[in-house]
Amino acid sequence: MKLHELTIQQAHRLIKQKKISSQELTRAVLDRIDDVEKNVDAYITVADEMAMDQARLADKAISKGNFSTLTGIPLAIKDLICTKGLRTTCASRILENFVPPYDATVIEKLKKEGAVIVGKANMDEFAMGSSTENSGFKPTHNPWDLMRIPGGSSGGSAAAIAAGMCIGSLGSDTGGSIRQPASHCGVVGMKPTYGRVSRFGLVAFASSLDQIGPLTKDVTDCAILMNVISGHDPADSTSVPVDVPDYTSFLNDGLKGIVVGIPKEYSTTKGIDPDVSDAVRRAVDKIEDLGAECVELSLPHTEHVVAAYYVIAPSEASSNLARYDGVKYGYRDKNKGNLIEMYRSTRSKGFGQEVQRRIILGTYSLSAGYYDAYYGKASQIRTLIIEDFKKAFETCHVILSPVTPSTAFKIGEMIDDPLTMYLSDIFTISANLAGIPGMSVPCGFSSAGLPIGLQIMGKHFNEGTLIRVAYNFEQATDFHKKKPKF
Amino acid sequence: MKITKEEVIHVANLARLDMDEALIDKFAKQIGTILEYVDTLNRVDTEGVTPTSHAISLTNAFRKDDVKEDFGKDSALANAPEKEDGNFIVPKIIG
Numbered sequence: 001m002k003l004h005e006l007t008i009q010q011a012h013r014l015i016k017q018k019k020i021s022s023q024e025l026t027r028a029v030l031d032r033i034d035d036v037e038k039n040v041d042a043y044i045t046v047a048d049e050m051a052m053d054q055a056r057l058a059d060k061a062i063s064k065g066n067f068s069t070l071t072g073i074p075l076a077i078k079d080l081i082c083t084k085g086l087r088t089t090c091a092s093r094i095l096e097n098f099v100p101p102y103d104a105t106v107i108e109k110l111k112k113e114g115a116v117i118v119g120k121a122n123m124d125e126f127a128m129g130s131s132t133e134n135s136g137f138k139p140t141h142n143p144w145d146l147m148r149i150p151g152g153s154s155g156g157s158a159a160a161i162a163a164g165m166c167i168g169s170l171g172s173d174t175g176g177s178i179r180q181p182a183s184h185c186g187v188v189g190m191k192p193t194y195g196r197v198s199r200f201g202l203v204a205f206a207s208s209l210d211q212i213g214p215l216t217k218d219v220t221d222c223a224i225l226m227n228v229i230s231g232h233d234p235a236d237s238t239s240v241p242v243d244v245p246d247y248t249s250f251l252n253d254g255l256k257g258i259v260v261g262i263p264k265e266y267s268t269t270k271g272i273d274p275d276v277s278d279a280v281r282r283a284v285d286k287i288e289d290l291g292a293e294c295v296e297l298s299l300p301h302t303e304h305v306v307a308a309y310y311v312i313a314p315s316e317a318s319s320n321l322a323r324y325d326g327v328k329y330g331y332r333d334k335n336k337g338n339l340i341e342m343y344r345s346t347r348s349k350g351f352g353q354e355v356q357r358r359i360i361l362g363t364y365s366l367s368a369g370y371y372d373a374y375y376g377k378a379s380q381i382r383t384l385i386i387e388d389f390k391k392a393f394e395t396c397h398v399i400l401s402p403v404t405p406s407t408a409f410k411i412g413e414m415i416d417d418p419l420t421m422y423l424s425d426i427f428t429i430s431a432n433l434a435g436i437p438g439m440s441v442p443c444g445f446s447s448a449g450l451p452i453g454l455q456i457m458g459k460h461f462n463e464g465t466l467i468r469v470a471y472n473f474e475q476a477t478d479f480h481k482k483k484p485k486f
Numbered sequence: 487m488k489i490t491k492e493e494v495i496h497v498a499n500l501a502r503l504d505m506d507e508a509l510i511d512k513f514a515k516q517i518g519t520i521l522e523y524v525d526t527l528n529r530v531d532t533e534g535v536t537p538t539s540h541a542i543s544l545t546n547a548f549r550k551d552d553v554k555e556d557f558g559k560d561s562a563l564a565n566a567p568e569k570e571d572g573n574f575i576v577p578k579i580i581g
Binding site: 098099102145151188194195206208217234238239240294301303304306307308310311318322325326327328329330331332334337338339340341342343344345347351353356357359363364365374376377378379380381382383384386403418419422433434436437460 | 489493494495498499500501502503504505510512516517519520521523524526528530532536538539540541542544547549556557560561562564565566567570574576577578579
């Protein structure tokens with residue numbers, strides 16, 4: 001096996017046995033990026049020198065016997081998580097030259113473990129999109145079929161994992177932005193419970209929905225990264241002081257005693273690709289074979305989640321993005337006369353179309369005369385969606401579903417049809433609105449050879465149970481072992 | 487049309503965005519379609535339902551008012567598009 005193909009756990013074992021150094025591993029990953037970046041376009045910034053410096057430091061620590069599972073492991077970080085001294089653009093022209101003066105809390109935690117940051121991964125601008133086509137710089141290509149999208153918004157992170165251009169990665173998920181690209185690229189992705197992981201230093205899109213989480217080559221690696229990034233942070237008042245378990249401890253338990261729920265509304269959702277529903281049905285059967293009990297349940301407000309989300313998320317975004325005014329940081333159009341003209345021109349030139357579309361939609365929903373009809377109504381529907389899940393989890397431990405209704409579509413296919421693109425988020429959005437954890441794990445391939453993901457959702461702070469179900473399924477199948485050829 | 491061109495112009499003004507005629511047209515159509523879809527929410531009876539703004543109930547997070555080290559002026563200004571003598575420079579505000 002080539003070094004860049006290793007998982008975190010495999011690489012850690014070789015480092016521990018002194019068979020490889022972090023510098024060798026980091027060099028191998030950087031060489032791999034050199035070879036395939038022209039095809040995949042997974043990165044906005046590759047941090048060659050900084051990464052090799054970090055690898056040298058890691059090797060020094062390792063030689064002193066001072067290391068943990070992540071020491072010396074090369075990671076890709078979605079380009080909306082602040083990295084001190086390393087450009088963080090959110091894939092937006094408005095932040096093209098922004099170099100954060102501080103590290104996000106998750107980055108501080110990774111650095112404390114001695115992890116190596118190889119680069120900043122491409123994404124939809126400000127995480128708004130499901131395809132990474134809305135990047136202000138370039139679209140990312142799906143390693144399984146370079147003509148297709150990798151999903152989004154964490155498309156760069158997912159493609160980098162699938163193509164061996166990093167060993168592990170972090171993304172962020174506001175409506176499916178970790179799980180959907182994980183599904184399209186055949187990798188593992190976890191959106192933790194809202195408040196499980198600090199958002200300090202995560203550039204805000206929709207503050208009541210955003211969460212940082214891992215994208216990895218397998219479930220074990222997901223548990224390893226969750227152990228490091230989780231926990232309360234005084235710098236994020238919405239992070240929750242709930243004890244963090246050792247997530248790798250959930251890898252030892254079987255599925256006896258686990259009840260999985262299948263929402264009946266999901267099977268009647270229109271437009272599901274038969275390849276996807278077949279793969280998910282087989283996955284559910286497999287999980288039942290492994291000892292879990294299956295029950296049917298109901299999430300009656302499923303048909304309204306997309307509409308509620310596309311009021312709430314743009315509303316929060318329009319407020320969060322008001323800070324980009326060309327004064328304190330970022331792009332400024334210097335040719336404009338007075339202050340207001342400068343704001344307007346800076347924002348219009350700095351933001352891409354999808355971002356402007358959502359700012360308009362959000363500002364409209366919040367504006368005088370429309371607030372009750374849109375934001376108010378959507379927030380009430382959100383309560384009903386949360387109650388649906390509360391009731392569902394009285395009868396089961398986890399809920400299984402597809403991640404997306406179809407496999408990855410072709411680049412350019414949906415770019416001028418925002419509503420159809422939004423509707424493809426139907427299965428992932430609920431977890432963000434309800435604040436519950438959700439995970440995507442590979443469960444098959446379409447007839448065209450494109451990856452399909454199984455979504456596992458659970459109760460607040462029950463990431464361990466998701467990892468347990470995902471690991472048992474993964475170990476009984478070999479979808480995660482298949483690699484794209486290109 | 488669910489949202490008129492005039493409304494798009496009004497909202498763009500509130501959001502401090504400039505738009506040419508073609509973009510206003512395009513957004514009026516696209517956002518109109520999205521709002522028509524959003525109107526399906528009116529089919530749900532929400533009489534008496536408490537709205538949710540956060541899925542996890544939040545409590546006020548208090549901390550001691552201790553003085554801590556900050557970025558310092560230079561690094562706080564490092565990303566400013568225009569600066570002078572430790573200040574952000576903005577275009578003239580009052581005529």
